[in-house]
Amino acid sequence: MKKKHISELLNHARIGHSHFEFVDINVLDDQALFIDPCLIETQRGLWYSNATKLLDNFFNKFYESYRNNDTLKKLELLSCAGEINFTKLGYGKGDNGHGNTAKGLLTTFKNLETLTVNIPSITKAMDLPVTISGFSEDGLSDMITNILHLQLNEFTLEQLAITNVKPNSEDTFNTWDFASSSWKEVTSPCYRYGNNKILLTPKHIVRKKYHFGANQYLMRIILERAKKETAYTNPKGKTRYRTTKKELKLAIPKEDHNWKYKFINEKTESDQSFLIDYHDTIPYLYSDKAMTDAELDKFIY
Template sequence: MKRKFSEKFELQGTQKDFQFVDIKLWTDQALFIDPSLIANAQHKENQNGSIETTYATRAHNSLQSFFSTFFEMFKDINPSKLIKKKDQGREGINRDERILNLLQYSTENNALHLGYTVDESKGTGCSPKMIYDFFSNMKFKHPSMFDFVNEPFHATGFINEIGKDRSTDLTVSIILDVLCDFTLSICTQYSIPTKEFENYRHYWDPNEKMWKTRNYDLPTNNNGEPIVLVPKSFVTNKFQYDAEYVLKNYILEEKLDELRAQYPSKRLIKSDALKKLRLEHPDAFKKDLVLEYFVEKPGSYKNFMQRVNNGILGTHRGLLTDDEIEKATSETQEGD
Protein backbone atom coordinates (compact mmCIF):
# COMPACT_ATOMS: atom_id res chain seq x y z
CA MET A 1 0.00 0.00 0.00
CA LYS A 2 1.32 3.44 -0.98
CA ARG A 3 1.14 5.71 2.04
CA LYS A 4 2.80 8.79 3.44
CA PHE A 5 4.40 8.73 6.88
CA SER A 6 1.41 10.40 8.52
CA GLU A 7 -0.99 7.93 6.90
CA LYS A 8 0.98 4.87 7.97
CA PHE A 9 1.04 5.97 11.59
CA GLU A 10 -2.46 7.52 11.52
CA LEU A 11 -1.43 11.07 12.40
CA GLN A 12 -4.09 13.74 12.13
CA GLY A 13 -3.27 16.81 10.05
CA THR A 14 -1.49 17.93 6.90
CA GLN A 15 2.03 19.24 6.26
CA LYS A 16 1.34 22.58 7.98
CA ASP A 17 0.64 20.71 11.21
CA PHE A 18 3.97 18.85 11.25
CA GLN A 19 7.54 20.01 11.92
CA PHE A 20 8.89 17.21 9.74
CA VAL A 21 8.59 16.52 6.01
CA ASP A 22 5.64 14.16 5.62
CA ILE A 23 7.33 11.88 3.09
CA LYS A 24 5.93 9.28 0.74
CA LEU A 25 7.27 5.96 2.00
CA TRP A 26 7.31 4.08 -1.30
CA THR A 27 9.48 6.43 -3.36
CA ASP A 28 11.74 9.48 -3.25
CA GLN A 29 10.50 13.05 -3.42
CA ALA A 30 12.42 15.79 -5.21
CA LEU A 31 13.45 17.62 -2.04
CA PHE A 32 17.02 18.25 -0.95
CA ILE A 33 18.78 19.24 2.27
CA ASP A 34 20.47 22.61 1.85
CA PRO A 35 23.30 23.41 4.32
CA SER A 36 22.56 27.12 3.95
CA LEU A 37 18.98 26.52 5.12
CA ILE A 38 20.35 24.77 8.20
CA ALA A 39 22.52 27.84 8.83
CA ASN A 40 19.38 29.95 8.50
CA ALA A 41 17.36 27.79 10.90
CA GLN A 42 19.98 27.91 13.65
CA HIS A 43 20.61 31.66 13.40
CA LYS A 44 19.49 33.36 16.62
CA GLU A 45 17.26 35.88 14.82
CA ASN A 46 15.34 33.04 13.15
CA GLN A 47 14.83 30.90 16.23
CA ASN A 48 11.13 30.47 16.92
CA GLY A 49 11.15 28.19 19.93
CA SER A 50 10.42 25.05 17.89
CA ILE A 51 12.37 21.83 18.35
CA GLU A 52 13.82 22.36 14.87
CA THR A 53 16.11 25.09 16.22
CA THR A 54 17.96 22.73 18.55
CA TYR A 55 18.55 20.21 15.80
CA ALA A 56 19.53 22.92 13.32
CA THR A 57 22.23 24.14 15.71
CA ARG A 58 23.64 20.63 16.10
CA ALA A 59 23.50 19.98 12.36
CA HIS A 60 25.19 23.30 11.57
CA ASN A 61 28.02 22.53 14.00
CA SER A 62 28.54 19.09 12.44
CA LEU A 63 28.63 20.48 8.90
CA GLN A 64 31.05 23.27 9.85
CA SER A 65 33.32 20.76 11.58
CA PHE A 66 33.36 18.28 8.70
CA PHE A 67 33.87 20.75 5.88
CA SER A 68 36.50 22.80 7.69
CA THR A 69 38.42 19.55 8.25
CA PHE A 70 37.95 18.47 4.63
CA PHE A 71 38.85 21.84 3.11
CA GLU A 72 41.93 22.17 5.33
CA MET A 73 43.18 18.75 4.20
CA PHE A 74 42.57 19.49 0.54
CA LYS A 75 44.57 22.72 0.71
CA ASP A 76 47.69 20.53 0.85
CA ILE A 77 46.76 18.56 -2.27
CA ASN A 78 48.51 19.63 -5.47
CA PRO A 79 47.03 17.70 -8.43
CA SER A 80 49.40 17.27 -11.37
CA LYS A 81 46.72 16.79 -14.04
CA LEU A 82 43.00 16.75 -14.77
CA ILE A 83 41.18 13.46 -14.26
CA LYS A 84 39.07 12.65 -17.32
CA LYS A 85 35.37 12.07 -16.74
CA LYS A 86 35.59 8.40 -17.77
CA ASP A 87 38.35 7.86 -15.19
CA GLN A 88 36.71 9.64 -12.26
CA GLY A 89 36.26 7.23 -9.36
CA ARG A 90 38.41 4.52 -10.90
CA GLU A 91 41.29 2.65 -9.30
CA GLY A 92 44.87 3.41 -10.23
CA ILE A 93 44.76 7.15 -9.54
CA ASN A 94 46.97 8.59 -6.83
CA ARG A 95 44.74 9.94 -4.04
CA ASP A 96 45.39 10.99 -0.45
CA GLU A 97 44.14 8.18 1.82
CA ARG A 98 43.35 10.59 4.66
CA ILE A 99 40.83 12.41 2.49
CA LEU A 100 39.36 9.18 1.12
CA ASN A 101 38.84 8.02 4.70
CA LEU A 102 37.11 11.30 5.44
CA LEU A 103 34.71 10.69 2.55
CA GLN A 104 34.13 6.98 3.10
CA TYR A 105 30.59 7.32 4.48
CA SER A 106 29.21 9.72 1.88
CA THR A 107 26.84 7.24 0.20
CA GLU A 108 23.07 7.62 -0.15
CA ASN A 109 20.73 6.65 2.70
CA ASN A 110 17.40 5.34 1.38
CA ALA A 111 15.68 5.74 4.76
CA LEU A 112 14.96 9.43 4.06
CA HIS A 113 13.29 9.13 0.64
CA LEU A 114 14.77 12.44 -0.54
CA GLY A 115 16.34 13.31 -3.88
CA TYR A 116 15.70 12.12 -7.40
CA THR A 117 14.18 8.70 -8.01
CA VAL A 118 16.18 6.17 -10.00
CA ASP A 119 13.75 6.63 -12.89
CA GLU A 120 14.19 10.38 -12.81
CA SER A 121 17.76 11.20 -13.82
CA LYS A 122 19.23 10.47 -10.42
CA GLY A 123 22.51 9.76 -12.14
CA THR A 124 25.26 7.49 -10.98
CA GLY A 125 26.14 6.96 -7.37
CA CYS A 126 28.87 9.13 -5.92
CA SER A 127 31.75 7.20 -4.39
CA PRO A 128 34.40 8.78 -2.14
CA LYS A 129 36.88 8.48 -5.01
CA MET A 130 34.54 10.41 -7.32
CA ILE A 131 34.05 13.24 -4.83
CA TYR A 132 37.81 13.37 -4.37
CA ASP A 133 38.31 13.61 -8.14
CA PHE A 134 35.72 16.39 -8.51
CA PHE A 135 37.58 18.52 -5.97
CA SER A 136 40.96 17.51 -7.40
CA ASN A 137 40.00 18.75 -10.87
CA MET A 138 38.80 22.09 -9.53
CA LYS A 139 41.97 22.44 -7.45
CA PHE A 140 44.08 21.71 -10.55
CA LYS A 141 42.27 24.43 -12.51
CA HIS A 142 42.05 26.85 -9.58
CA PRO A 143 45.00 26.32 -7.18
CA SER A 144 43.80 29.09 -4.85
CA MET A 145 40.18 27.86 -4.77
CA PHE A 146 40.18 27.32 -1.01
CA ASP A 147 40.58 31.04 -0.51
CA PHE A 148 36.95 31.11 -1.66
CA VAL A 149 35.54 27.62 -1.01
CA ASN A 150 35.16 27.64 2.76
CA GLU A 151 31.50 27.06 3.63
CA PRO A 152 29.44 23.83 3.42
CA PHE A 153 27.12 25.29 0.77
CA HIS A 154 30.11 26.21 -1.41
CA ALA A 155 30.48 22.55 -2.44
CA THR A 156 27.44 22.83 -4.70
CA GLY A 157 28.10 26.46 -5.56
CA PHE A 158 31.62 26.06 -6.88
CA ILE A 159 32.43 22.37 -7.54
CA ASN A 160 31.58 20.85 -10.92
CA GLU A 161 29.61 17.56 -10.76
CA ILE A 162 28.39 18.19 -7.21
CA GLY A 163 24.74 19.15 -7.37
CA LYS A 164 21.90 19.13 -4.88
CA ASP A 165 21.39 15.35 -4.99
CA ARG A 166 25.00 14.41 -4.29
CA SER A 167 25.29 17.20 -1.76
CA THR A 168 22.23 15.88 0.07
CA ASP A 169 23.73 12.38 0.29
CA LEU A 170 26.89 13.73 1.93
CA THR A 171 24.99 16.11 4.20
CA VAL A 172 22.72 13.30 5.43
CA SER A 173 25.73 11.17 6.32
CA ILE A 174 27.37 13.99 8.26
CA ILE A 175 24.27 14.90 10.32
CA LEU A 176 22.72 11.42 10.56
CA ASP A 177 22.75 11.37 14.37
CA VAL A 178 20.91 14.70 14.43
CA LEU A 179 18.25 13.46 12.01
CA CYS A 180 17.79 10.19 13.91
CA ASP A 181 17.41 12.02 17.22
CA PHE A 182 14.92 14.38 15.59
CA THR A 183 12.99 11.37 14.27
CA LEU A 184 12.83 9.82 17.73
CA SER A 185 11.52 13.08 19.19
CA ILE A 186 8.69 13.03 16.63
CA CYS A 187 7.94 9.40 17.45
CA THR A 188 7.82 10.23 21.16
CA GLN A 189 5.52 13.19 20.50
CA TYR A 190 3.04 11.09 18.52
CA SER A 191 3.51 7.76 20.36
CA ILE A 192 4.83 6.07 17.22
CA PRO A 193 6.41 2.64 17.82
CA THR A 194 10.13 2.28 17.11
CA LYS A 195 12.70 -0.46 16.71
CA GLU A 196 16.32 -0.37 17.85
CA PHE A 197 18.94 -0.38 15.11
CA GLU A 198 22.40 -1.21 16.44
CA ASN A 199 25.41 0.64 15.02
CA TYR A 200 23.20 2.13 12.32
CA ARG A 201 25.50 3.62 9.68
CA HIS A 202 27.91 6.46 10.55
CA TYR A 203 27.70 10.12 11.49
CA TRP A 204 30.29 12.87 11.93
CA ASP A 205 31.23 13.71 15.51
CA PRO A 206 32.05 17.45 15.44
CA ASN A 207 33.92 17.39 18.73
CA GLU A 208 36.21 14.43 18.05
CA LYS A 209 36.29 15.20 14.31
CA MET A 210 35.82 11.61 13.27
CA TRP A 211 33.16 9.24 11.98
CA LYS A 212 31.33 7.30 14.68
CA THR A 213 28.37 4.98 14.94
CA ARG A 214 25.71 4.38 17.59
CA ASN A 215 22.34 2.77 18.23
CA TYR A 216 19.05 4.49 17.33
CA ASP A 217 15.37 3.88 17.98
CA LEU A 218 13.59 4.51 14.68
CA PRO A 219 10.18 3.89 13.11
CA THR A 220 10.02 1.25 10.39
CA ASN A 221 8.28 0.67 7.09
CA ASN A 222 6.32 -2.47 6.24
CA ASN A 223 9.57 -4.32 5.53
CA GLY A 224 11.03 -3.49 8.93
CA GLU A 225 13.48 -1.01 7.42
CA PRO A 226 14.25 2.27 9.23
CA ILE A 227 12.56 5.57 8.43
CA VAL A 228 14.46 8.80 9.07
CA LEU A 229 12.60 12.12 9.12
CA VAL A 230 13.91 15.59 8.28
CA PRO A 231 12.89 18.98 9.75
CA LYS A 232 10.92 20.82 7.11
CA SER A 233 13.06 23.95 7.51
CA PHE A 234 16.07 21.97 6.16
CA VAL A 235 14.68 21.14 2.71
CA THR A 236 14.25 22.91 -0.60
CA ASN A 237 13.53 22.04 -4.21
CA LYS A 238 16.36 24.20 -5.56
CA PHE A 239 19.63 25.34 -4.04
CA GLN A 240 19.33 29.11 -4.27
CA TYR A 241 22.93 30.13 -3.62
CA ASP A 242 24.51 28.16 -6.45
CA ALA A 243 26.79 29.25 -9.30
CA GLU A 244 23.84 30.34 -11.43
CA TYR A 245 22.62 32.65 -8.66
CA VAL A 246 26.10 34.08 -8.10
CA LEU A 247 26.57 34.70 -11.79
CA LYS A 248 23.15 36.23 -12.43
CA ASN A 249 22.65 38.27 -9.28
CA TYR A 250 26.15 39.42 -8.50
CA ILE A 251 28.89 38.93 -11.07
CA LEU A 252 26.84 40.01 -14.11
CA GLU A 253 25.55 43.04 -12.23
CA GLU A 254 29.09 44.05 -11.34
CA LYS A 255 30.35 43.39 -14.86
CA LEU A 256 27.45 45.37 -16.34
CA ASP A 257 28.30 48.36 -14.14
CA GLU A 258 31.89 48.10 -15.33
CA LEU A 259 30.85 48.03 -19.01
CA ARG A 260 28.44 50.95 -18.59
CA ALA A 261 31.24 52.99 -17.07
CA GLN A 262 33.45 52.16 -20.07
CA TYR A 263 30.74 52.76 -22.68
CA PRO A 264 28.33 55.33 -21.21
CA SER A 265 26.62 56.04 -24.55
CA LYS A 266 25.64 52.41 -25.17
CA ARG A 267 22.49 50.66 -23.95
CA LEU A 268 23.87 47.56 -22.29
CA ILE A 269 22.08 44.65 -20.61
CA LYS A 270 23.17 41.54 -18.69
CA SER A 271 23.54 39.45 -21.85
CA ASP A 272 26.24 41.91 -22.96
CA ALA A 273 28.03 41.41 -19.66
CA LEU A 274 27.81 37.62 -20.09
CA LYS A 275 29.27 37.82 -23.61
CA LYS A 276 32.16 39.86 -22.26
CA LEU A 277 32.81 37.33 -19.49
CA ARG A 278 32.71 34.46 -21.98
CA LEU A 279 35.33 36.22 -24.10
CA GLU A 280 37.53 36.74 -21.05
CA HIS A 281 37.05 33.14 -19.85
CA PRO A 282 36.49 31.10 -23.04
CA ASP A 283 37.03 27.63 -21.55
CA ALA A 284 35.14 28.11 -18.30
CA PHE A 285 31.93 26.35 -17.33
CA LYS A 286 29.52 28.20 -15.04
CA LYS A 287 31.19 27.17 -11.77
CA ASP A 288 34.67 27.67 -13.22
CA LEU A 289 33.64 31.12 -14.38
CA VAL A 290 32.54 32.09 -10.89
CA LEU A 291 35.78 30.85 -9.31
CA GLU A 292 37.97 32.50 -11.96
CA TYR A 293 36.17 35.80 -11.47
CA PHE A 294 36.72 35.76 -7.71
CA VAL A 295 40.36 34.71 -8.10
CA GLU A 296 40.87 37.80 -10.25
CA LYS A 297 38.82 40.04 -7.95
CA PRO A 298 39.08 38.91 -4.31
CA GLY A 299 37.49 42.16 -3.17
CA SER A 300 34.38 41.26 -5.14
CA TYR A 301 34.26 37.91 -3.35
CA LYS A 302 34.29 39.60 0.04
CA ASN A 303 31.42 41.89 -0.95
CA PHE A 304 29.52 38.97 -2.47
CA MET A 305 29.83 36.84 0.67
CA GLN A 306 28.55 39.70 2.79
CA ARG A 307 25.45 39.92 0.59
CA VAL A 308 24.96 36.15 0.54
CA ASN A 309 25.34 35.84 4.30
CA ASN A 310 22.72 38.54 4.75
CA GLY A 311 20.42 36.52 2.51
CA ILE A 312 21.12 33.18 4.14
CA LEU A 313 20.68 34.47 7.67
CA GLY A 314 17.76 36.72 6.75
CA THR A 315 14.77 35.81 4.60
CA HIS A 316 16.25 32.79 2.84
CA ARG A 317 15.01 32.53 -0.75
CA GLY A 318 15.07 28.73 -0.67
CA LEU A 319 12.80 28.26 2.34
CA LEU A 320 9.69 26.38 1.22
CA THR A 321 6.14 26.99 2.39
CA ASP A 322 4.07 24.13 3.75
CA ASP A 323 2.07 24.14 0.53
CA GLU A 324 5.25 23.79 -1.56
CA ILE A 325 6.44 20.87 0.56
CA GLU A 326 2.98 19.30 0.38
CA LYS A 327 3.08 19.57 -3.40
CA ALA A 328 6.53 17.95 -3.60
CA THR A 329 5.42 15.04 -1.41
CA SER A 330 2.10 14.57 -3.19
CA GLU A 331 3.03 14.81 -6.85
CA THR A 332 3.07 11.56 -8.77
CA GLN A 333 6.51 10.97 -10.23
CA GLU A 334 7.48 8.49 -12.89
CA GLY A 335 7.63 5.07 -11.25
CA ASP A 336 5.23 5.94 -8.40
Protein backbone atom coordinates (compact mmCIF):
# COMPACT_ATOMS: atom_id res chain seq x y z
CA MET A 1 0.00 0.00 0.00
CA LYS A 2 1.37 3.39 -0.99
CA LYS A 3 1.73 5.94 1.77
CA LYS A 4 1.95 9.70 1.84
CA HIS A 5 1.58 11.17 5.28
CA ILE A 6 0.09 14.58 5.84
CA SER A 7 3.25 15.58 7.74
CA GLU A 8 5.19 15.35 4.45
CA LEU A 9 2.72 17.66 2.73
CA LEU A 10 2.92 20.12 5.61
CA ASN A 11 6.73 20.22 5.44
CA HIS A 12 7.38 18.82 8.90
CA ALA A 13 11.05 18.04 9.38
CA ARG A 14 10.51 15.23 11.87
CA ILE A 15 8.22 12.21 11.69
CA GLY A 16 6.51 10.94 14.81
CA HIS A 17 3.43 11.85 16.79
CA SER A 18 5.44 13.35 19.63
CA HIS A 19 6.03 16.26 17.22
CA PHE A 20 2.38 16.67 16.15
CA GLU A 21 -0.96 17.49 17.73
CA PHE A 22 -2.81 15.64 14.96
CA VAL A 23 -3.07 12.10 13.63
CA ASP A 24 -0.43 11.85 10.88
CA ILE A 25 -2.80 10.23 8.39
CA ASN A 26 -1.84 8.55 5.17
CA VAL A 27 -3.79 10.68 2.69
CA LEU A 28 -3.87 7.85 0.12
CA ASP A 29 -5.95 5.45 2.19
CA ASP A 30 -8.20 5.15 5.24
CA GLN A 31 -6.93 4.29 8.70
CA ALA A 32 -9.12 2.17 10.99
CA LEU A 33 -9.13 4.71 13.81
CA PHE A 34 -12.29 6.29 15.17
CA ILE A 35 -13.17 9.54 16.91
CA ASP A 36 -14.27 8.64 20.43
CA PRO A 37 -16.81 10.95 22.14
CA CYS A 38 -15.69 9.84 25.59
CA LEU A 39 -12.10 10.87 24.86
CA ILE A 40 -13.35 14.28 23.72
CA GLU A 41 -15.30 14.66 26.96
CA THR A 42 -12.40 13.68 29.22
CA GLN A 43 -9.68 15.80 27.57
CA ARG A 44 -8.90 19.24 28.97
CA GLY A 45 -8.74 22.35 26.83
CA LEU A 46 -10.93 24.81 24.95
CA TRP A 47 -11.12 22.74 21.74
CA TYR A 48 -12.40 19.71 23.66
CA SER A 49 -14.87 21.64 25.84
CA ASN A 50 -16.34 23.36 22.76
CA ALA A 51 -16.58 20.01 20.97
CA THR A 52 -18.35 18.48 23.98
CA LYS A 53 -20.89 21.35 24.01
CA LEU A 54 -21.62 20.80 20.31
CA LEU A 55 -22.04 17.05 20.75
CA ASP A 56 -24.30 17.46 23.79
CA ASN A 57 -26.38 20.02 21.92
CA PHE A 58 -26.78 17.81 18.86
CA PHE A 59 -27.67 14.67 20.79
CA ASN A 60 -30.17 16.54 22.97
CA LYS A 61 -32.02 17.50 19.77
CA PHE A 62 -31.49 14.07 18.26
CA TYR A 63 -32.99 12.12 21.17
CA GLU A 64 -35.74 14.72 21.57
CA SER A 65 -36.82 14.12 17.99
CA TYR A 66 -37.11 10.39 18.73
CA ARG A 67 -39.00 10.89 21.99
CA ASN A 68 -41.46 13.08 20.08
CA ASN A 69 -41.44 10.67 17.11
CA ASP A 70 -40.91 13.70 14.86
CA THR A 71 -40.01 12.09 11.53
CA LEU A 72 -39.30 15.37 9.73
CA LYS A 73 -36.94 16.49 12.51
CA LYS A 74 -35.23 13.10 12.52
CA LEU A 75 -34.62 13.32 8.77
CA GLU A 76 -33.35 16.87 9.13
CA LEU A 77 -30.88 15.88 11.85
CA LEU A 78 -29.69 12.77 9.99
CA SER A 79 -29.45 14.51 6.62
CA CYS A 80 -25.90 15.65 7.40
CA ALA A 81 -24.82 12.83 9.72
CA GLY A 82 -23.83 10.06 7.29
CA GLU A 83 -20.50 8.87 5.97
CA ILE A 84 -17.77 11.48 5.60
CA ASN A 85 -14.25 10.65 4.46
CA PHE A 86 -12.25 13.87 4.87
CA THR A 87 -10.43 12.69 8.01
CA LYS A 88 -9.18 9.50 6.27
CA LEU A 89 -10.27 7.64 9.42
CA GLY A 90 -12.61 4.67 9.67
CA TYR A 91 -13.34 2.16 6.92
CA GLY A 92 -14.53 4.69 4.36
CA LYS A 93 -14.11 3.90 0.68
CA GLY A 94 -17.30 5.85 0.08
CA ASP A 95 -19.48 2.82 0.74
CA ASN A 96 -20.78 1.82 4.14
CA GLY A 97 -23.96 0.30 2.70
CA HIS A 98 -27.41 1.71 3.35
CA GLY A 99 -26.32 3.26 6.63
CA ASN A 100 -24.61 6.22 4.99
CA THR A 101 -27.88 7.94 4.07
CA ALA A 102 -30.49 9.67 6.24
CA LYS A 103 -33.08 7.03 5.37
CA GLY A 104 -30.57 4.26 6.08
CA LEU A 105 -29.83 5.75 9.49
CA LEU A 106 -33.57 6.03 10.16
CA THR A 107 -33.77 2.26 9.68
CA THR A 108 -30.74 1.67 11.92
CA PHE A 109 -32.22 3.80 14.69
CA LYS A 110 -35.85 2.65 14.44
CA ASN A 111 -35.76 1.08 17.92
CA LEU A 112 -34.92 4.48 19.42
CA GLU A 113 -38.55 5.54 19.00
CA THR A 114 -39.46 3.17 21.83
CA LEU A 115 -36.17 3.17 23.73
CA THR A 116 -35.93 6.94 24.20
CA VAL A 117 -39.43 6.98 25.74
CA ASN A 118 -38.88 3.93 27.95
CA ILE A 119 -35.30 4.88 28.89
CA PRO A 120 -35.12 8.66 29.49
CA SER A 121 -31.50 8.27 30.63
CA ILE A 122 -30.47 7.74 26.97
CA THR A 123 -28.87 11.14 26.45
CA LYS A 124 -25.29 10.73 25.21
CA ALA A 125 -23.52 9.88 21.97
CA MET A 126 -22.01 6.80 23.64
CA ASP A 127 -25.51 5.38 24.26
CA LEU A 128 -26.01 4.53 20.58
CA PRO A 129 -23.47 1.66 20.33
CA VAL A 130 -24.64 0.43 23.75
CA THR A 131 -28.34 0.16 22.86
CA ILE A 132 -28.49 -0.15 19.04
CA SER A 133 -27.42 -3.37 17.32
CA GLY A 134 -25.31 -2.86 14.20
CA PHE A 135 -24.19 0.68 15.03
CA SER A 136 -20.63 1.00 16.29
CA GLU A 137 -17.35 2.89 15.92
CA ASP A 138 -17.50 3.69 12.20
CA GLY A 139 -21.03 5.08 12.19
CA LEU A 140 -20.66 7.13 15.37
CA SER A 141 -17.27 8.51 14.34
CA ASP A 142 -18.83 9.70 11.07
CA MET A 143 -21.69 11.38 12.93
CA ILE A 144 -19.22 13.17 15.20
CA THR A 145 -17.07 14.28 12.25
CA ASN A 146 -20.09 15.91 10.63
CA ILE A 147 -21.16 17.63 13.86
CA LEU A 148 -17.62 18.98 14.42
CA HIS A 149 -16.89 19.68 10.74
CA LEU A 150 -16.18 23.39 11.18
CA GLN A 151 -14.19 22.85 14.36
CA LEU A 152 -12.06 20.15 12.70
CA ASN A 153 -11.54 22.40 9.68
CA GLU A 154 -10.39 25.25 11.94
CA PHE A 155 -8.04 22.86 13.76
CA THR A 156 -6.63 21.83 10.36
CA LEU A 157 -5.99 25.45 9.36
CA GLU A 158 -4.23 26.06 12.69
CA GLN A 159 -1.94 23.08 12.08
CA LEU A 160 -1.19 24.32 8.55
CA ALA A 161 -0.21 27.71 9.92
CA ILE A 162 2.40 26.17 12.24
CA THR A 163 4.58 25.32 9.21
CA ASN A 164 3.41 28.29 7.13
CA VAL A 165 1.37 26.16 4.76
CA LYS A 166 -1.55 28.14 3.36
CA PRO A 167 -5.00 26.75 2.58
CA ASN A 168 -5.12 25.82 -1.09
CA SER A 169 -8.88 25.73 -1.64
CA GLU A 170 -12.30 26.69 -0.33
CA ASP A 171 -15.27 24.55 0.64
CA THR A 172 -18.94 24.99 1.49
CA PHE A 173 -20.21 22.41 3.95
CA ASN A 174 -22.71 21.72 6.71
CA THR A 175 -21.70 21.76 10.35
CA TRP A 176 -23.61 21.74 13.63
CA ASP A 177 -24.33 25.21 14.98
CA PHE A 178 -24.73 25.63 18.75
CA ALA A 179 -26.55 28.99 18.61
CA SER A 180 -29.36 27.74 16.37
CA SER A 181 -29.20 24.06 17.42
CA SER A 182 -29.32 23.08 13.76
CA TRP A 183 -27.16 22.31 10.77
CA LYS A 184 -25.62 25.43 9.27
CA GLU A 185 -24.00 25.87 5.87
CA VAL A 186 -20.65 27.63 6.04
CA THR A 187 -17.93 28.48 3.54
CA SER A 188 -14.33 28.38 4.68
CA PRO A 189 -10.77 28.05 3.37
CA CYS A 190 -9.61 24.44 3.45
CA TYR A 191 -6.75 22.18 2.48
CA ARG A 192 -6.97 19.65 -0.35
CA TYR A 193 -4.67 16.93 -1.53
CA GLY A 194 -5.56 16.51 -5.18
CA ASN A 195 -9.32 16.82 -5.28
CA ASN A 196 -9.76 15.50 -1.75
CA LYS A 197 -10.38 17.80 1.19
CA ILE A 198 -8.40 16.91 4.31
CA LEU A 199 -9.59 17.32 7.88
CA LEU A 200 -6.93 16.76 10.52
CA THR A 201 -7.99 15.14 13.78
CA PRO A 202 -6.52 15.88 17.23
CA LYS A 203 -4.46 12.85 18.19
CA HIS A 204 -5.94 12.61 21.70
CA ILE A 205 -9.48 11.74 20.55
CA VAL A 206 -8.99 8.62 18.41
CA ARG A 207 -8.98 4.93 19.25
CA LYS A 208 -8.86 1.62 17.39
CA LYS A 209 -11.87 0.42 19.38
CA TYR A 210 -14.20 2.11 21.83
CA HIS A 211 -13.91 1.16 25.49
CA PHE A 212 -17.68 1.47 25.80
CA GLY A 213 -20.26 -0.78 24.17
CA ALA A 214 -23.00 -3.32 24.78
CA ASN A 215 -20.75 -6.08 26.13
CA GLN A 216 -18.89 -3.81 28.53
CA TYR A 217 -22.14 -2.28 29.77
CA LEU A 218 -23.57 -5.75 30.29
CA MET A 219 -20.54 -7.07 32.16
CA ARG A 220 -19.37 -4.02 34.10
CA ILE A 221 -22.72 -2.56 35.13
CA ILE A 222 -25.66 -4.95 34.83
CA LEU A 223 -24.02 -8.28 35.70
CA GLU A 224 -21.65 -6.70 38.21
CA ARG A 225 -24.67 -5.47 40.17
CA ALA A 226 -26.40 -8.86 39.83
CA LYS A 227 -23.27 -10.59 41.14
CA LYS A 228 -23.05 -8.24 44.12
CA GLU A 229 -26.63 -9.07 45.01
CA THR A 230 -25.46 -12.64 45.71
CA ALA A 231 -22.82 -11.49 48.20
CA TYR A 232 -22.43 -13.14 51.58
CA THR A 233 -19.89 -13.07 54.38
CA ASN A 234 -18.00 -16.29 55.05
CA PRO A 235 -16.99 -17.52 58.54
CA LYS A 236 -13.69 -15.64 58.23
CA GLY A 237 -15.53 -12.37 57.68
CA LYS A 238 -14.65 -12.07 54.00
CA THR A 239 -17.15 -11.16 51.28
CA ARG A 240 -17.85 -13.93 48.79
CA TYR A 241 -20.32 -14.30 45.91
CA ARG A 242 -22.61 -17.22 45.12
CA THR A 243 -22.16 -16.75 41.38
CA THR A 244 -19.84 -15.17 38.81
CA LYS A 245 -20.53 -12.75 35.99
CA LYS A 246 -19.57 -15.47 33.52
CA GLU A 247 -22.21 -17.81 34.97
CA LEU A 248 -24.80 -15.04 34.92
CA LYS A 249 -24.04 -14.30 31.28
CA LEU A 250 -24.36 -17.98 30.32
CA ALA A 251 -27.82 -18.05 31.92
CA ILE A 252 -29.18 -15.24 29.69
CA PRO A 253 -31.55 -16.57 26.96
CA LYS A 254 -29.90 -16.29 23.53
CA GLU A 255 -32.74 -16.76 21.08
CA ASP A 256 -31.20 -14.67 18.29
CA HIS A 257 -28.08 -12.66 17.42
CA ASN A 258 -29.55 -9.51 19.05
CA TRP A 259 -29.98 -11.20 22.43
CA LYS A 260 -27.46 -8.94 24.13
CA TYR A 261 -29.21 -5.71 23.10
CA LYS A 262 -32.64 -7.10 23.98
CA PHE A 263 -31.44 -8.11 27.44
CA ILE A 264 -29.63 -4.80 28.04
CA ASN A 265 -32.55 -2.67 26.94
CA GLU A 266 -35.12 -4.67 28.94
CA LYS A 267 -32.98 -4.40 32.06
CA THR A 268 -32.40 -0.67 31.56
CA GLU A 269 -36.09 -0.02 30.92
CA SER A 270 -36.88 -1.68 34.25
CA ASP A 271 -34.17 0.27 36.11
CA GLN A 272 -32.94 3.61 34.74
CA SER A 273 -30.04 3.71 37.20
CA PHE A 274 -28.06 1.17 35.17
CA LEU A 275 -27.35 3.63 32.35
CA ILE A 276 -26.90 6.54 34.75
CA ASP A 277 -24.26 4.51 36.60
CA TYR A 278 -22.57 3.76 33.28
CA HIS A 279 -22.41 7.45 32.41
CA ASP A 280 -20.79 8.11 35.79
CA THR A 281 -18.31 5.24 35.37
CA ILE A 282 -17.05 6.11 31.87
CA PRO A 283 -14.82 9.09 32.85
CA TYR A 284 -12.90 6.82 35.24
CA LEU A 285 -12.56 4.10 32.60
CA TYR A 286 -11.22 6.67 30.14
CA SER A 287 -8.75 8.38 32.47
CA ASP A 288 -5.43 8.56 30.57
CA LYS A 289 -6.75 6.11 27.96
CA ALA A 290 -5.96 8.10 24.80
CA MET A 291 -3.53 6.36 22.45
CA THR A 292 0.09 7.21 23.22
CA ASP A 293 2.42 8.71 20.64
CA ALA A 294 4.22 5.36 20.41
CA GLU A 295 0.94 3.49 19.82
CA LEU A 296 -0.06 5.94 17.09
CA ASP A 297 3.40 5.68 15.48
CA LYS A 298 3.18 1.90 15.38
CA PHE A 299 -0.33 1.95 13.94
CA ILE A 300 0.14 4.74 11.38
CA TYR A 301 3.66 4.12 10.15
